Amino acid sequence: MGLGTTAAVALTGLTGHVVEVQAQLAASVPGFTLVGLPDTALNESRERVRAAVLSTGIKWPHRKITVNLSPASLRKSGSSFDVAIAVAVLAGDGVVSRAGLDRVVHLAELGLDGRLQPVRGVLPAVAAAVEAGCPDVVVATGDADEARLVPGARVHAASSLAEVVLLHGGELAEPPVLDPVRAARQSAPRRSPGDLAEVVGQVHARMALEVAAAGGHHLLLVGPPGAGKTMLAARLPGILPDLTPSEAVEVTSVHSVAGTFDPGNGLLTRPPFEDPHHTATPAAIVGGGSGLARPGAVSRAHRGVLLLDEAPEFPSRVLETLRQPLEQGELVLHRSGGAARYPARFQLVLAANPCPCGMASVNKGLDCSCTPMAKRRYFGRLSGPLLDRVDLQVEVLPVTRAERTARSEGESSAVVAARVAQARAAARERLAGTPWTTNAEVPGRWLRERSRAPGVLQAIEQMVDRGVLSLRGADRVLRIAWTHADLAGRAAPTVDDVSTAVTMRTRGSHA
Numbered sequence: 001m002g003l004g005t006t007a008a009v010a011l012t013g014l015t016g017h018v019v020e021v022q023a024q025l026a027a028s029v030p031g032f033t034l035v036g037l038p039d040t041a042l043n044e045s046r047e048r049v050r051a052a053v054l055s056t057g058i059k060w061p062h063r064k065i066t067v068n069l070s071p072a073s074l075r076k077s078g079s080s081f082d083v084a085i086a087v088a089v090l091a092g093d094g095v096v097s098r099a100g101l102d103r104v105v106h107l108a109e110l111g112l113d114g115r116l117q118p119v120r121g122v123l124p125a126v127a128a129a130v131e132a133g134c135p136d137v138v139v140a141t142g143d144a145d146e147a148r149l150v151p152g153a154r155v156h157a158a159s160s161l162a163e164v165v166l167l168h169g170g171e172l173a174e175p176p177v178l179d180p181v182r183a184a185r186q187s188a189p190r191r192s193p194g195d196l197a198e199v200v201g202q203v204h205a206r207m208a209l210e211v212a213a214a215g216g217h218h219l220l221l222v223g224p225p226g227a228g229k230t231m232l233a234a235r236l237p238g239i240l241p242d243l244t245p246s247e248a249v250e251v252t253s254v255h256s257v258a259g260t261f262d263p264g265n266g267l268l269t270r271p272p273f274e275d276p277h278h279t280a281t282p283a284a285i286v287g288g289g290s291g292l293a294r295p296g297a298v299s300r301a302h303r304g305v306l307l308l309d310e311a312p313e314f315p316s317r318v319l320e321t322l323r324q325p326l327e328q329g330e331l332v333l334h335r336s337g338g339a340a341r342y343p344a345r346f347q348l349v350l351a352a353n354p355c356p357c358g359m360a361s362v363n364k365g366l367d368c369s370c371t372p373m374a375k376r377r378y379f380g381r382l383s384g385p386l387l388d389r390v391d392l393q394v395e396v397l398p399v400t401r402a403e404r405t406a407r408s409e410g411e412s413s414a415v416v417a418a419r420v421a422q423a424r425a426a427a428r429e430r431l432a433g434t435p436w437t438t439n440a441e442v443p444g445r446w447l448r449e450r451s452r453a454p455g456v457l458q459a460i461e462q463m464v465d466r467g468v469l470s471l472r473g474a475d476r477v478l479r480i481a482w483t484h485a486d487l488a489g490r491a492a493p494t495v496d497d498v499s500t501a502v503t504m505r506t507r508g509s510h511a
Helices: 044-056 082-092 122-131 141-147 159-169 203-215 229-234 246-257 283-287 316-320 323-328 372-379 400-404 413-430 444-450 456-465 471-488 495-504
Strands: 002-013 015-026 033-035 066-068 105-107 136-140 154-158 219-221 303-311 329-334 336-342 345-351 392-395
Touching: 002 082, 002 316, 015 082, 015 316, 015 372, 015 413, 033 044, 033 323, 044 082, 044 159, 066 082, 082 105, 082 159, 105 122, 122 141, 122 246, 136 141, 136 283, 141 154, 141 495, 154 159, 203 219, 203 229, 203 392, 203 495, 219 229, 229 345, 246 336, 283 316, 323 329, 392 495, 413 471, 444 471, 456 471, 456 495, 471 495
Parallel strands: 002 105, 033 066, 105 136, 136 154, 219 345, 219 392, 303 345
Antiparallel strands: 002 015, 015 066, 329 336
């Protein structure tokens, strides 16, 4: 009886668990059994492994083979266990050396010809292996660049199972020469966010965009078609600061699991931007799929911007799924294959027309052909609880003739980004020692205890008493006021900052 042991990694969301892959070869009726809660794709690895071993020129052992994936209580999914299973079987058969093999992690799928196929989630899987004390990792050649992004990892790239066998001390009479498989990436080319200098007029909307960037606030832009809502929203990523090293690893890990990361340019250092079409399903927005759920648009927009253009056209089911991640900054997706946890701390930007025809806010509404019921029904698709979570609600009016003919250009994205960086630095210094980094994340109680300027809290309380603001809305006004103070270089907000915050909070709100 022979026993071979090596390691692999099972991903649950972004969390990796090192799995011990044990193969026992017994003198009994030939067979191949795989245990340890594998899913369908993993169960099919028995056929892939057998075909790959034969294609490599190695005789398949005609014994009773039992492969156990330990811990057996943890669900495993995907094809990234193929190479680990093949190596464990060959170690049990004596083809490769067993010494030290139990501390080597293998992450790759096997083709029937023996070539190693790239898999998703290599970055978080290798990071989990290194953290667990297994720095030696074998991956497909197409995943080598991504695996090497993890500090401390000793990455061994292989194009075929034959190269893996030779790496572990095995011998082959005539090793097949196979071309490496290139990773099939779905990542779109990184789009330029454009420059704010291209935006004509829109002083109030530009200010709201700057405040949103400085404090990490969510933003609603309401206005007629052609006023510049989408143009403004698309420029928000251009004034956000670069991701910190820890944020870059986190964001890149999400895109690695989603299969939308190209490691050619290293870690993702700029905030991501997602703008799904209004026909997107709830699973496409928040994540889904059979077995363990894959990350959706809200997780791919983590630490970046999620733009919902023509927001009232999105199904209510899609819009209401955003309420939990807007508050908690993460998603826990429960499926039959288990629960997956993904980060989702994004900035939501909603762009909407005020009515179906879009002309309700132009010329005092005289050009609008919609009935009052149609207006209420249209904008009512953005529910009150959802809008109450959106800090900034700004009306974007058509550009006037004076603004169109003015020769002076607005500030560029670089100039605005410099102010945003200074404001974020001030907030980060104030929030040092806390779990928060931007004003949008800070609980209202913490901010109220530090808002001691005369009249600041009294002005907000009066608006709550009049029903202008809800309790959640009052906290959001206070957060905006702190951000406005950071942009102005003040140590704490004043009554004027609160007044400006209320204007940005309530202008254009049709809820």
